[in-house]
Amino acid sequence: xxxxxxxxxxxxxxxxxxxxxxxxxxxxxxxxxxxxxxxxxxxxxxxxxxxxxxxxxxxxxxxxxxxxxxxxxxxxxxxxxxxxxxxxxxxxxxxxxxxxxxxxxxxxxxxxxxxxxxxxxxxxxxxxxxxxxxxxxxxxxxxxxxxxxxxxxxxxxxxxxxxxxxxxxxxxxxxxxxxxxxxxxxxxxxx
Amino acid sequence: xxxxxxxxxxxxxxxxxxxxxxxxxxxxxxxxxxxxxxxxxxxxxxxxxxxxxxxxxxxxxxxxxxxxxxxxxxxxxxxxxxxxxxxxxxxxxxxxxxxxxxxxxxxxxxxxxxxxxxxxxxxxxxxxxxxxxxxxxxxxxxxxxxxxxxxxxxxxxxxxxxxxxxxxxxxxxxxxxxxxxxxxxxxxxxx
DNA sequence: ACCTGAACACCGTTCAAGT
DNA sequence: ACCTGAACACCGTTCAAGT
Numbered sequence: 307x308x309x310x311x312x313x314x315x316x317x318x319x320x321x322x323x324x325x326x327x328x329x330x331x332x333x334x335x336x337x338x339x340x341x342x343x344x345x346x347x348x349x350x351x352x353x354x355x356x357x358x359x360x361x362x363x364x365x366x367x368x369x370x371x372x373x374x375x376x377x378x379x380x381x382x383x384x385x386x387x388x389x390x391x392x393x394x395x396x397x398x399x400x401x402x403x404x405x406x407x408x409x410x411x412x413x414x415x416x417x418x419x420x421x422x423x424x425x426x427x428x429x430x431x432x433x434x435x436x437x438x439x440x441x442x443x444x445x446x447x448x449x450x451x452x453x454x455x456x457x458x459x460x461x462x463x464x465x466x467x468x469x470x471x472x473x474x475x476x477x478x479x480x481x482x483x484x485x486x487x488x489x490x491x492x493x494x495x496x497x
Numbered sequence: 498x499x500x501x502x503x504x505x506x507x508x509x510x511x512x513x514x515x516x517x518x519x520x521x522x523x524x525x526x527x528x529x530x531x532x533x534x535x536x537x538x539x540x541x542x543x544x545x546x547x548x549x550x551x552x553x554x555x556x557x558x559x560x561x562x563x564x565x566x567x568x569x570x571x572x573x574x575x576x577x578x579x580x581x582x583x584x585x586x587x588x589x590x591x592x593x594x595x596x597x598x599x600x601x602x603x604x605x606x607x608x609x610x611x612x613x614x615x616x617x618x619x620x621x622x623x624x625x626x627x628x629x630x631x632x633x634x635x636x637x638x639x640x641x642x643x644x645x646x647x648x649x650x651x652x653x654x655x656x657x658x659x660x661x662x663x664x665x666x667x668x669x670x671x672x673x674x675x676x677x678x679x680x681x682x683x684x685x686x687x688x
Numbered sequence: 689a690c691c692t693g694a695a696c697a698c699c700g701t702t703c704a705a706g707t
Numbered sequence: 708a709c710c711t712g713a714a715c716a717c718c719g720t721t722c723a724a725g726t
Contacts, residue, residue, distance in 0.1 A: 338700085339700065352709080360701090415658070456681070460681065461655055464658070468650070490648045490651065493644060530719065540693070541718090542721080545719095545720075545721080
């Protein structure tokens with residue numbers, strides 16, 4: 307009920323926050339631009355001063371997601387110098403991100419392609435770890451770092467998506483999400 | 498404009514077909530239950546005699562997707578007796594399915610979890626190939642078939658999702674979709 | 689049994705008007 | 708410059724009524 311006057315684009319951030327709130331509560335089913343406006347205490351037309359429409363607001367949410375994911379991966383990567391440990395922590399961090407922020411994760415991979423770099427920065431972090439892992443012969447040097455990183459990225463993404471969808475079936479929740487990633491990766495490369 | 502009278506649940510299938518048509522044309526953005534009814538030449542209330550609502554119609558579409566995927570994998574699996582070849586063809590078939598039927602693929606993995614077995618049958622096909630591949634020492638016998646199949650499934654799913662999203666970036670379209678899968682798999686296991 | 693017609697609350701978006 | 712109020716076409720869903 308605090309209908310303070312918004313200034314300097316404070317409404318813009320309030321709308322993004324409100325959108326995340328709704329997505330976290332009820333997912334994309336529940337989401338509506340009118341509801342976002344309502345929560346911010348403004349008219350349904352107000353958001354159009356800050357976003358071209360619903361899609362652009364969701365794109366802004368997705369962008370926050372890319373940034374958050376990148377930060378998570380950087381943190382995991384900086385944690386340790388050991389190459390094997392670093393690779394596994396990166397893997398764990400990716401899947402954990404999806405489980406910690408399903409609202410962001412789903413939004414990131416729902417928006418129409420083209421606009422998003424799908425975590426360009428994030429891919430670079432993984433790529434560097436792969437380069438190092440190949441240099442120390444931890445994993446095969448054969449496919450190029452790019453291709454290898456792509457394969458690993460796809461695996462992590464698949465694990466994240468599938469484990470998010472069916473927690474109790476084959477993509478278990480018995481093990482915590484990051485263990486799912488690390489065990490899968492170490493199984494594939496015999497780490 | 499053929500407003501024939503529907504009988505014996507012929508409308509049900511007509512609605513599913515119409516839904517697929519719309520999804521194939523304009524994706525989920527474009528989809529609406531009213532539009533489906535319009536295309537079938539019935540009132541907007543008519544679909545409710547056959548489906549509890551929009552979600553149930555989409556679930557029916559998803560089910561057709563699961564069946565189609567399963568059939569594709571069976572066909573790929575039956576094609577050859579050579580274990581290596583079979584595994585690679587299965588991998589190719591999964592990613593190819595996503596590219597051949599993006600409307601089905603997206604719908605399958607969009608519906609709320611719980612209801613779907615995420616291609617229970619399909620997983621069994623892959624599982625069998627993994628069992629055979631482990632038996633002939635084509636791939637490591639170490640992680641259980643279940644875990645190994647899960648890892649491979651996740652990889653294929655990730656490749657499908659990501660290549661569908663960004664055809665021209667890192668998950669290339671230079672190579673046809675099935676090559677993406679086979680090359681990734683052979684890279685991981687050195688096949 | 690299956691479908692229509694009309695209605696309801698809600699949505700995304702637009703635009704003239706206010707301050 | 709930023710927001711409101713009112714409007715538009717459209718959506719998902721319901722329900723009495725028709726055949």
